[in-house]
Amino acid sequence: MDLKILLRYFSNKYSRKDFSAVNNAFQQKGENPQLEEQMNLHWQDFDSEALPDIKLDHLLDKVHHRMNVEGNPQIKVFNLWQLAQRAAAILFLPLLLGSLAYNYLKPTLANVDEAWAEIQCPLGVRTKFQLPDGSTGFLNSGSVLKYPVIFANNRNVKLTGEGYFEVVHNEKSPFHVKTKNLDVKVLGTTFNIVAYENENLEEVILQTGHVEVASNDGKSLGSLQPEQEMVFNKQDLSHKINNVESTQYTSWKEGRLTLRNVDIDELAIRLSRWYNAEVIVDKTNKAINAYAYHGTFEDEQLDDVLKILSLSSPISYIEKERTKDKSENYSKRKVILSVNLKKSIK
Structure with a gap:
């Protein structure tokens, strides 16, 4: 097999024909002196030391299994090993290279910064x-x-x-x-x-x-x-x-904002997160701390939630005008919640 095919395969620039050639080479039973020599040559391109004298038969079994599972040359997974190219040159194979290189080939690679x-x-x-x-x-x-x-x-x-x-x-x-x-x-x-x-x-x-x-x-x-x-x-x-x-x-992952007897501070935090807004509590009147809030919202906009809160509790709200910065970007929506004990609740 042409060494150039291995180089293209390792550099993640291989064709379907290249993939088949590499796959067939590793699938051949028995010794393959030509493939071993080509791997030695490619190793030397990255390291002046000789190829480590280790038994790789059991690793090649894993390689064969991995190639059979992948089976599709369009699945490109070599990039994660750009940081350990020198060690990866032994087998040129995806994902498995991590354990091969670190556990068997180049102990010094343990000092390489993690990706x-x-x-x-x-x-x-x-x-x-x-x-x-x-x-x-x-x-x-x-x-x-x-x-x-x-x-x-x-x-x-x-x-x-x-x-x-x-x-x-x-x-x-x-x-x-x-x-x-x-x-x-x-x-x-x-x-x-x-x-x-x-x-x-x-x-x-x-x-x-x-x-x-x-x-x-x-x-x-x-x-x-x-x-x-x-x-x-x-x-x-x-x-x-x-x-x-x-x-x-945890219901946020299903697209629901769930409130179960939360106080006004937590309500403001949860609304701020959910709607990417700045919801502030005006605590001039301490009575605002005396209420708990219970409800589930799924598709409602912030305006809808604020109206529901205003109708069902003694909460009033004021929205501040949004401003632009020097880059012409608008500030977050800013809403101030306060208590109004005089208003009627529906």
Whole structure:
């Protein structure tokens, strides 16, 4: 087989014919001196050292299986190994190269900085994701999730914003979600985390399973059981654990804003997140703290929700005029909630 075919295959520029040639070469039974020599030559293009003297038969079995599963040359998965090209030159194969290179070929590659992938969720939408270990979840409006490309033995992700997770159980490899202030450790469970940078609180809400929460400096803050939340205050570094109805915090992934006896402060926070607005509470009259709010909204616009609140409670609201900045971008909608005990409630 022509060495140029291997070069095109490794550089992710191969054709269907090239893929078939590489596939056939690896599928041949018995020794293949020509293929071994070509792999040696390609290795030397990246490293002056000799090809490591190791047994690769069991690895080639995995390679054959992987190529049979993929089977489609249009599935291009080599890019994740641009950071470890020197080691990957041995087999030129997708995904499997991680374990081959790190465990068998080049111990010095352990010092190479990890590559991270990033999932961004635009404002006003929700994004579903699946991680390499099979764990799934959703990101809420304006959220970002980062995870290592080599994920099997490093199930650590970084979250900014809000995310819901359904984690695949793996007792040997705990799953960590790290925010700016918290480190949430799980084995296999479903939970929600809120960690927006522009808010004073971070929240962890457990739906099923068990989680342990620590600060990023390693201090244990406690563990949660199902239907509990931990609220961490970023200003004074305090935290507390509350019993909650978890569905009111996780229904956003299904497009519903669920409120279950929340106070005015939480109402303002939830409306701000949901509608990408700035909802502020005027506490001139302390009576505004005496009310709790209960309801479910699905397709309603912010104007509709505010009207319903105004009609069903002693809440009044004023919307401030939106302004433009120097770049001609409008500011967020700004709504001020206040209490009006004199108005009639329908």
